[in-house]
Amino acid sequence: xxxxxxxxxxxxxxxxxxxxxxxxxxxxxxxxxxxxxxxxxxxxxxxxxxxxxxxxxxxxxxxxxxxxxxxxxxxxxxxxxxxxxxxxxxxxxxxxxxxxxxxxxxxxxxxxxxxxxxxxxxxxxxxxxxxxxxxxxxxxxxxxxxxxxxxxxxxxxxxxxxxxxxxxxxxxxxxxxxxxxxxxxxxxxxxxxxxxxxxxxxxxxxxxxxxxxxxxxxxxxxxxxxxxxxxxxxxxxxxxxxxxxxxxxxxxxxxxxxxxxxxxxxxxxxxxxxxxxxxxxxxxxxxxxxxxxxxxxxxxxxxxxxxxxxxxxxxxxxxxxxxxxxxxxxxxxxxxxxxxxxxxxxxxxxxxxxxxxxxxxxxxxxxxxxxxxxxxxxxxxxxxxxxxxxxxxxxxxxxxxxxxxxxxxxxxxxxxxxxxxxxxxxxxxxxxxxxxxxxxxxxxxxxxxxxxxxxxxxxxxx
Amino acid sequence: xxxxxxxxxxxxxxxxxxxxxxxxxxxxxxxxxxxxxxxxxxxxxxxxxxxxxxxxxxxxxxxxxxxxxxxxxxxxxxxxxxxxxxxxxxxxxxxxxxxxxxxxxxxxxxxxxxxxxxxxxxxxxxxxxxxxxxxxxxxxxxxxxxxxxxxxxxxxxxxxxxxxxxxxxxxxxxxxxxxxxxxxxxxxxxxxxxxxxxxxxxxxxxxxxxxxxxxxxxxxxxxxxxxxxxxxxxxxxxxxxxx
Numbered sequence: 001x002x003x004x005x006x007x008x009x010x011x012x013x014x015x016x017x018x019x020x021x022x023x024x025x026x027x028x029x030x031x032x033x034x035x036x037x038x039x040x041x042x043x044x045x046x047x048x049x050x051x052x053x054x055x056x057x058x059x060x061x062x063x064x065x066x067x068x069x070x071x072x073x074x075x076x077x078x079x080x081x082x083x084x085x086x087x088x089x090x091x092x093x094x095x096x097x098x099x100x101x102x103x104x105x106x107x108x109x110x111x112x113x114x115x116x117x118x119x120x121x122x123x124x125x126x127x128x129x130x131x132x133x134x135x136x137x138x139x140x141x142x143x144x145x146x147x148x149x150x151x152x153x154x155x156x157x158x159x160x161x162x163x164x165x166x167x168x169x170x171x172x173x174x175x176x177x178x179x180x181x182x183x184x185x186x187x188x189x190x191x192x193x194x195x196x197x198x199x200x201x202x203x204x205x206x207x208x209x210x211x212x213x214x215x216x217x218x219x220x221x222x223x224x225x226x227x228x229x230x231x232x233x234x235x236x237x238x239x240x241x242x243x244x245x246x247x248x249x250x251x252x253x254x255x256x257x258x259x260x261x262x263x264x265x266x267x268x269x270x271x272x273x274x275x276x277x278x279x280x281x282x283x284x285x286x287x288x289x290x291x292x293x294x295x296x297x298x299x300x301x302x303x304x305x306x307x308x309x310x311x312x313x314x315x316x317x318x319x320x321x322x323x324x325x326x327x328x329x330x331x332x333x334x335x336x337x338x339x340x341x342x343x344x345x346x347x348x349x350x351x352x353x354x355x356x357x358x359x360x361x362x363x364x365x366x367x368x369x370x371x372x373x374x375x376x377x378x379x380x381x382x383x384x385x386x387x388x389x390x391x392x393x394x395x396x397x398x399x400x401x402x403x404x405x406x407x408x409x410x411x412x413x414x415x416x417x418x419x420x421x422x423x424x425x426x427x428x429x430x431x432x433x434x435x436x437x438x439x440x441x442x443x444x445x446x447x448x449x450x451x452x453x454x455x456x457x458x459x460x461x462x
Numbered sequence: 463x464x465x466x467x468x469x470x471x472x473x474x475x476x477x478x479x480x481x482x483x484x485x486x487x488x489x490x491x492x493x494x495x496x497x498x499x500x501x502x503x504x505x506x507x508x509x510x511x512x513x514x515x516x517x518x519x520x521x522x523x524x525x526x527x528x529x530x531x532x533x534x535x536x537x538x539x540x541x542x543x544x545x546x547x548x549x550x551x552x553x554x555x556x557x558x559x560x561x562x563x564x565x566x567x568x569x570x571x572x573x574x575x576x577x578x579x580x581x582x583x584x585x586x587x588x589x590x591x592x593x594x595x596x597x598x599x600x601x602x603x604x605x606x607x608x609x610x611x612x613x614x615x616x617x618x619x620x621x622x623x624x625x626x627x628x629x630x631x632x633x634x635x636x637x638x639x640x641x642x643x644x645x646x647x648x649x650x651x652x653x654x655x656x657x658x659x660x661x662x663x664x665x666x667x668x669x670x671x672x673x674x675x676x677x678x679x680x681x682x683x684x685x686x687x688x689x690x691x692x693x694x695x696x697x698x699x700x701x702x703x704x705x
Contacts, residue, residue, distance in 0.1 A: 214582060215582070215584050216581075217579045217583075217584055218579035218580060218582070221575055221576045221579040222576075222578075222579075225565055225568060225572070225576060228568070228572075229568075232567060298563050298580070299540070299561060299575075300535075300540065301540070301556070301558050302538070302556060302563050302580050302581070303538050303539035303556070303557055304580060305538050369489065381582055389505070414589070420669075452545075456542040459476065459535075459540060459541050460477055460541075
């Protein structure tokens with residue numbers, strides 16, 4: 001590779017990274033809300049049993065721990081109230097923060113009503129809320145707040161709750177620190193590579209780039225061959241990529257929604273999102289196991305970097321995954337979910353899962369060359385893995401003491417990430433980013449290391 | 463300008479002969495526990511050193527199992543050397559066995575692209591030369607049929623056309639000129655001569671001494687994994703015949 005080509009590519013990469021940083025920042029403000037609230041949909045119990053009477057007053061508070069309060073969401077129970085206003089006063093340590101008037105006519109029964117607060121608050125103490133009404137009518141109760149979403153509390157229907165979102169500004173500085181250091185690391189990496197190129201030193205990454213450029217056409221050919229061979233002589237062809245997950249979902253949906261009475265919200269989408277992601281992993285890894293042994297005739301006859309075979313298999317499964325996003329989106333729209341800003345984050349879990357699958361394929365294909373048992377063992381392991389991941393059941397059935405063990409499953413992280421975006425339109429907590437990156441980089445590095453160490457011996461064992 | 467195209471330095475290729483080829487884990491573990499995992503090193507090639515200059519045609523002769531094909535595989539980077547080193551300057555196109563890298567389910571056209579990609583050609587290059595490749599192979603309309611219905615001669619012709627369409631710096635040929643009918647043999651012989659005149663270095667394995675005498679400038683005679691004789695064509699061929 002020429003140095004100028006490399007420099008051009010490096011600059012383009014840097015520009016991409018900077019754009020990505022700003023797009024992510026733009027998303028973070030709305031989507032990355034979990035700095036304070038950990039679990040979606042669980043609000044704070046606001047008031048129990050009683051109604052907010054005419055001229056009455058209702059107090060509540062939400063815990064502190066945030067630098068800025070963004071929104072408050074209430075689920076009102078409007079008992080015939082049509083006129084008048086409800087005043088919401090927000091204060092902290094007896095200092096007034098914000099005052100909002102809500103016209104009663106705007107409130108719809110059991111429909112979330114969101115108040116935009118966007119005020120700076122003190123992190124250390126709780127925030128007090130005071131609801132008052134000034135008008136008085138003869139027919140008693142006029143307004144109460146009600147939450148239909150809180151189902152893990154006993155006698156939930158009478159509890160009145162509200163959701164709130166706040167941001168710790170510190171986390172946004174933290175964001176800039178993380179992205180800034182990423183950029184610095186990237187620059188240092190590029191400079192180092194450039195130096196190696198200048199001095200003509202051998203380097204793993206430069207060789208990799210060079211080979212990827214040289215063999216990119218071959219890879220596209222191998223991927224399209226895999227893909228064509230898969231659907232050869234089937235009438236529906238590529239349509240199977242779309243139909244397959246849809247049919248699997250239908251069967252599972254029928255089984256789990258009627259036989260086992262699943263209580264998961266938007267169960268069809270929940271199910272299909274998990275199946276789509278996990279199917280990709282199953283398919284790519286079981287194709288990957290065989291990638292070296294199955295291409296023995298080519299490995300024996302021509303030189304092509306050996307890692308191309310497993311990686312190509314993962315690529316063709318990736319194309320399949322992209323196709324099966326279509327039915328997922330359709331089911332999603334039918335269930336009443338909409339595309340949100342958060343969908344811009346969708347490539348992240350997919351790319352991470354792709355890298356994880358690459359790492360696993362490299363490991364498995366190496367192992368399969370020396371022990372053909374790997375292939376058979378793997379099909380059992382994959383089945384076990386399917387049940388260990390919350391695909392068709394809710395995570396809440398796992399006993400709490402096993403949860404931390406349960407979360408070590410890399411597939412769990414990617415599916416959690418993916419579902420958060422699709423179901424809730426939200427990014428997961430920042431810590432999930434860290435977990436998912438780690439769980440994909442470790443197997444990937446291990447896979448590359450093992451593969452490189454043994455690839456010279458492949459030909460002798462085929 | 464250094465015009466050494468291939469430099470082979472003290473090359474050794476070692477196969478580990480598993481006395482009891484274990485390819486399953488249970489056996490492996492049981493044997494490991496019993497300490498029965500015994501290996502025998504088999505040196506398919508050892509102490510091989512030679513170099514080839516630009517435009518030279520090097521013939522390689524020897525009996526079956528002497529290590530000729532292993533040497534070609536090592537030079538095409540398919541087998542990694544256990545000791546010594548191989549340096550190649552430029553693009554190596556191996557034609558070790560006809561139809562290597564072909565997918566018999568795909569059509570001839572798709573295979574031209576696939577095989578071209580395996581040999582490292584770019585898409586543009588194949589697009590430009592596609593017609594020439596098809597014309598040269600004289601396959602005609604069969605190019606749109608899947609390869610599994612081709613005759614072996616057709617496959618040989620197609621493979622040869624693809625491999626020689628580019629002017630490789632180093633062409634590695636393992637007895638493929640003996641395939642195809644007489645007419646195509648003559649045609650391919652002509653093409654090889656063209657390539658050689660154009661500066662391509664050729665490594666050529668054959669059992670036909672007549673062919674070797676006709677084409678090669680130097681000959682390497684391998685026996686039992688070591689060099690028996692290396693030198694002028696007629697000299698080596700004579701002693702090979704006498705032996």
